[in-house]
Amino acid sequence: MRVRHVAASGCLLAALSFGVAACGSSSKSDSSGGSTGSSADTGSTSLTIYSSLPLQGDSRPQSVSVNNGEELALEKAGGKIGKFTINYKKLDDATAAAGKWDPGATSADARKAAQDKSTIAYLGEFNSGSSAISIPILNEAGILQISPSNTAVGLTRSQGADKGEPDKYYPSGKRTYGRVVPADHIQAAAQVTYQKDNGCTKLYILNDKEVYGKGLADQVVSNAKTQGLTVLGNDGIDPKAANYRALAGTIKSKGADCVFFGGITQNNAVQLWKDLNATLPQAKLFGPDGVAESAFSGKIGSKAEKMTYITNPTLDPKLYPQSGQDFFKEYQAKYGATPEPYAIYGYEAMSIALQAIKDAGDKAGDRQAVIDAFFKIKDRQSVLGTYSIDPNGDTTLSDYGGNRIQGGKLTFDKVIKAKS
Amino acid sequence: MEAASITETASAPPPARKVGDVLNAYALPLLLFGALLAQFIYEPTGTLENVKTGLSNGMVWALIALGYTLVYGIVELINFAHGEVFMIGAFVALSLWQTFGVTESTGLALIVVSIIAFLVASMGASATLNVLIERAAYRPLRNAPKLAPLITAIGMSFILQNVGLLWRPTPDQVPDLIGSHSVYFTIFKVDVLHSDVFAVVVTVPLLIGLLWFVGSTKYGKAMRATAQDPDAARLMGIDVDRTISLTFLLGGLMAGAAGLIYALYNLTVRFNMGFTAGLIAFTAAVMGGIGNLKGAVIGGLIIGVIQAVSDGGNFLGLPLGEAWTPAVVFAILILVMVFRPQGLFGEETREG
Numbered sequence: 157m158r159v160r161h162v163a164a165s166g167c168l169l170a171a172l173s174f175g176v177a178a179c180g181s182s183s184k185s186d187s188s189g190g191s192t193g194s195s196a197d198t199g200s201t202s203l204t205i206y207s208s209l210p211l212q213g214d215s216r217p218q219s220v221s222v223n224n225g226e227e228l229a230l231e232k233a234g235g236k237i238g239k240f241t242i243n244y245k246k247l248d249d250a251t252a253a254a255g256k257w258d259p260g261a262t263s264a265d266a267r268k269a270a271q272d273k274s275t276i277a278y279l280g281e282f283n284s285g286s287s288a289i290s291i292p293i294l295n296e297a298g299i300l301q302i303s304p305s306n307t308a309v310g311l312t313r314s315q316g317a318d319k320g321e322p323d324k325y326y327p328s329g330k331r332t333y334g335r336v337v338p339a340d341h342i343q344a345a346a347q348v349t350y351q352k353d354n355g356c357t358k359l360y361i362l363n364d365k366e367v368y369g370k371g372l373a374d375q376v377v378s379n380a381k382t383q384g385l386t387v388l389g390n391d392g393i394d395p396k397a398a399n400y401r402a403l404a405g406t407i408k409s410k411g412a413d414c415v416f417f418g419g420i421t422q423n424n425a426v427q428l429w430k431d432l433n434a435t436l437p438q439a440k441l442f443g444p445d446g447v448a449e450s451a452f453s454g455k456i457g458s459k460a461e462k463m464t465y466i467t468n469p470t471l472d473p474k475l476y477p478q479s480g481q482d483f484f485k486e487y488q489a490k491y492g493a494t495p496e497p498y499a500i501y502g503y504e505a506m507s508i509a510l511q512a513i514k515d516a517g518d519k520a521g522d523r524q525a526v527i528d529a530f531f532k533i534k535d536r537q538s539v540l541g542t543y544s545i546d547p548n549g550d551t552t553l554s555d556y557g558g559n560r561i562q563g564g565k566l567t568f569d570k571v572i573k574a575k576s
Numbered sequence: 577m578e579a580a581s582i583t584e585t586a587s588a589p590p591p592a593r594k595v596g597d598v599l600n601a602y603a604l605p606l607l608l609f610g611a612l613l614a615q616f617i618y619e620p621t622g623t624l625e626n627v628k629t630g631l632s633n634g635m636v637w638a639l640i641a642l643g644y645t646l647v648y649g650i651v652e653l654i655n656f657a658h659g660e661v662f663m664i665g666a667f668v669a670l671s672l673w674q675t676f677g678v679t680e681s682t683g684l685a686l687i688v689v690s691i692i693a694f695l696v697a698s699m700g701a702s703a704t705l706n707v708l709i710e711r712a713a714y715r716p717l718r719n720a721p722k723l724a725p726l727i728t729a730i731g732m733s734f735i736l737q738n739v740g741l742l743w744r745p746t747p748d749q750v751p752d753l754i755g756s757h758s759v760y761f762t763i764f765k766v767d768v769l770h771s772d773v774f775a776v777v778v779t780v781p782l783l784i785g786l787l788w789f790v791g792s793t794k795y796g797k798a799m800r801a802t803a804q805d806p807d808a809a810r811l812m813g814i815d816v817d818r819t820i821s822l823t824f825l826l827g828g829l830m831a832g833a834a835g836l837i838y839a840l841y842n843l844t845v846r847f848n849m850g851f852t853a854g855l856i857a858f859t860a861a862v863m864g865g866i867g868n869l870k871g872a873v874i875g876g877l878i879i880g881v882i883q884a885v886s887d888g889g890n891f892l893g894l895p896l897g898e899a900w901t902p903a904v905v906f907a908i909l910i911l912v913m914v915f916r917p918q919g920l921f922g923e924e925t926r927e928g
Contacts, residue, residue: 213847214746252741253734255848365899391889392899396852398636399842401629402887403898409622426747427844434757451746455844 200521204243204272205230205509208265208280208290210250210257214422214451218496219282222304225495225502226279228487229510237513240520243274249286256422257286266290270297276526277302277509279502283420284308284368291325291333300512300527301333304505305498307340307445307469308371312548316341316375322548332527334549336504336540337469338556340368343444344375346556346572347416347467348383353558353572354440354465356414358386360407362428364419365392372444373418388412395423404435415439420446426455433460445469448497454564461561465569470497471557472568480539497566504538508545511536604912605920608878611892615885618892624766626884632772634880635779636841639834640857641864641872642786643706643827649867650803650823652722656729657709659854660736661828665702665835666845667743669694670750679751687753691840695778699832706828707821715817733851740847747846750839771841778837783873786826790869799823803867856883859905863912865922874921879905 207226209219223246230244247265251258262281269275270293277300281287284306291311294301303311310317311325311333326332351359359380363373373390380387388410393400407415415432419425425447432441433456441464443452448468456464473484483503487495512530519525534544543553558569616623640662647655672694673679678687713732717725756771790796801809802819810816838853839845856879864875885891886901896904912920 212741212745216745252738253848253851255741255846362898389889391897394887394898394901397883397887397898397901398633398838398849398853398856400887400898401633402626402884403889405622405625405629406887406889427842430843455747455749457749457843 200274201239202241202243202274203237203276203513203521204245204269204274205277205279205506206245206247206265206269206272206275208247208249208262208269208278209282210286210422211246211248212250212252213255214449215250215256215282217451218449218498221493221496221499222282222502224487224491225483225499225504226304226506228483228490229503229506233507233510237510237520238517240513242276242510242513247280249281249283249290256420257281257283259286259289262286262289263293266293269299270294275299276513276520276523279304279505279509281306282498283366284311284371285366287311287333288325288367292327295326295328295330295332298328298330298332298523298527300509300523300530302505302509302530303333303335303337304501305337305445306335306368307337307343308368309340309375310367310371311335312339312550313341316378317371330527331531331547331549334508334530334545334551336508336551337445337498337501338554339550340372340375340444342554343467343469343556344372344379346558347372347376347442347444348379348385350465350467350558350572351380351385351414351416351440351442352383354414356385356440356442358388358411358413360388360410360412360415361390362393362403362415362417362419363390364395364417364423364425366419366423368446369417369419369423371418372446373416376416376418393417393419393423393428395419397424397427400428400431401435404431407432407439408436412436413439414442416442416444417447418444421449421452425452429456429460429464433457433463437463439463440465442466445497448559448566450496450565453561453566456561458563461564464561466559466561466566467556467572468497468559468566469553469556470500471555471571475571476500476539477537477541479537480541483539500539504540507538508533508536604915608908612881612885615892619890621765622888622890623885624764626888627881628766628768628772630881630884631877632775632841632880633884634860634877635775636834636838636853636876637857637860637880638873638876639779639782639830639837640853641860641876642783642830642869644854644858644861645864645866645869645872646790646823646827648861650799651714651718651820653714653725654729654858655706655709655714655824655827656726656854657713657732657736658706658827658831659850659852659857660733660740661702661706661709661850662831662835662838662853662857663740663845663847663850664705664736665698665832666839666849667740667835668701668832669698669836669839670748670845672697673751673753678753680753680755682753691753691836695833695836698836699829702832702835703825703828706824706831710821710824715820733854737847737851740850744845744847747844750843750845752840752843754840756841756843775837775841778833782830782833786830787869789826795819795822856905859909863909863919865919868919868921871919871921875919878920882908 211219249257249262249265251261269278282305287306310321361373363369377390443466445468448466512526513520515529516525543551556572558572559566560569643658678690713728714725754770754774758770759767760770760773798814798819806816860875860879861872864871886896886904889897
């Protein structure tokens with residue numbers, strides 16, 4: 157009797173664990189396309205576009221929304237370009253244990269795409285630090301990679317980047333990566349302009365030590381100095397700390413009137429905001445696009461949100477061309493929710509990938525032809541407005557939006573014309 | 577100290593101590609204290625402020641560290657799932673507040689009642705969970721090689737983390753029932769906040785209660801006997817399995833309380849909070865001397881203070897800061913381990 161009881165409880169536990177494990181990884185390889193394994197180079201008519209985004213933890217709402225945007229774009233194109241059927245496969249570069257993107261999961265995703273002969277393009281990663289890992293893998297394989305959201309400067313440009321960037325990411329010597337969002341040298345200028353517009357004089361800068369957060373913070377430091385703000389410090393935070401009370405105390409004692417955090421929600425930004433706001437209730441708190449998501453805006457609480465200012469490349473829907481406004485309506489109709497800020501960039505990343513495939517014409521099965529077509533894109537009329545891809549793979553768009561938070565929702569404040 | 581230690585040594589008179597041993601035992605705490613004193617002279621108000629924050633943070637680490645030390649003392653297992661038991665305690669408390677609609681605007685009497693009632697509930701939930709984990713995942717491996725339960729413990733930790741992820745995939749706000757950041761009183765220019773007072777008021781009675789329980793009751797005696805020698809304890813008529821369950825129950829109770837305090841103190845809970853908290857608390861237990869209850873408490877407080885002082889940035893002109901804190905904590909741990917492998921207050925364990 158006793159033995160049976162034990163066995164039953166063990167089974168229950170095992171079922172629970174397997175169930176949970178299965179749930180945790182169900183999005184690991186979520187395929188919405190058909191066959192695989194056919195070669196892109198051998199004239200097959202089936203091509204695959206991979207998406208790799210962090211689908212676990214706080215990143216999930218934003219990432220799912222980006223996936224939706226990508227899916228919507230593919231659907232609008234009818235899932236086909238000429239004679240080629242486009243399959244779309246969603247990968248996950250996050251792990252539950254990390255609660256955000258993970259280097260191991262990222263390289264596994266990139267290798268998976270690199271080994272699939274039908275792969276023609278790879279949309280990702282969401283985080284710049286993560287792309288720093290996948291770009292070299294996909295570059296060796298000669299696959300076009302387009303990020304819907306990376307803003308770290310060093311991924312494409314040497315100016316203002318770390319030593320060895322960006323060349324170290326491109327072992328083949330040829331460029332294979334591009335992005336549809338303006339990079340951080342533009343965001344940093346916009347961020348500092350926004351800070352000045354709101355009366356900042358003494359700025360304390362924090363960062364999460366990632367490629368994105370640290371890079372952006374460094375850019376903000378140099379921009380703040382040229383625009384005449386006093387920079388009191390630029391410190392990395394411990395993203396695993398239980399709270400930031402001691403740090404906030406230090407910032408207070410230095411007399412900062414504004415604090416900027418270069419980092420992402422997943423590196424404990426909500427806790428940081430609460431402690432900063434509680435200790436420095438008068439200080440204005442500035443965040444970048446890395447915290448422009450509901451997982452952040454909906455959680456910081458009504459007191460902190462009154463002091464919060466966020467820069468984000470997504471603008472008010474009204475400021476987009478008709479096709480962009482339609483995107484917001486179609487998204488709402490199809491998914492029954494307002495898109496997260498980066499959904500429109502997901503839509504555009506997929507659309508521009510499809511255009512590159514289309515422009516390659518009969519050679520659309522040839523990876524290099526598609527890459528070449530991508531870098532030739534000029535004056536593309538998109539949901540974001542008209543833009544070109546420059547030789548670095550960057551967009552020529554440069555508008556950033558200033559946002560406030562009201563009732564847990566990001567609300568558009570104004571367009572910031574950056575003075576860089 | 578004898579009574580409070582779960583791995584109490586037999587009552588033979590202690591051997592005469594050499595001067596070197598005494599120096600070894602007291603030099604490190606003195607060194608740490610000296611460093612703190614120097615920093616205090618260097619920057620009085622900031623240091624006091626940080627020490628205060630560190631002590632109240634350390635209360636939570638101490639409560640969690642007790643769970644590690646209790647379990648290690650009695651079965652020599654590092655219960656890696658313990659951090660997650662703490663996380664579940666915090667989740668349970670928050671869910672109860674949400675279910676009963678308790679918010680900042682609820683009346684004071686109701687808030688107090690809800691805190692007391694849900695403290696009991698989250699302690700109960702964590703304790704039950706901890707006992708179930710022991711029953712399902714550790715007891716069948718009681719006689720297996722040491723590595724087997726260790727791996728099981730890591731496995732349980734990941735499973736519970738996934739449960740947390742399904743339960744609350746994004747960080748959730750806790751209603752600010754105690755006015756966490758409001759100033760309660762000011763002493764020596766240092767603002768003591770509601771949350772600091774709350775952490776102390778809840779933690780200290782629990783610590784005293786636990787020390788009393790282990791040191792002075794029949795059950796505590798059974799625990800200490802089992803820790804010394806399970807076979808002999810069994811021969812003396814002690815139900816060893818039940819005693820081990822009791823140990824996990826006590827550890828769980830402390831973790832549940834820590835969960836509720838953490839939630840009201842920091843106002844945010846997230847599914848992976850247990851992993852870091854567990855690591856810090858485990859470090860605290862090792863630093864204090866694993867198996868020693870007072871050691872775990874003092875280890876927790878010491879680590880809390882080290883973290884806060886390092887977070888504060890400027891240590892005697894050395895530009896530390898958030899980014900360096902984990903490195904500083906572990907550098908000090910290594911220092912302690914090199915000179916006192918048994919921890920600051922540790923004694924030899926069964927294997928030791």
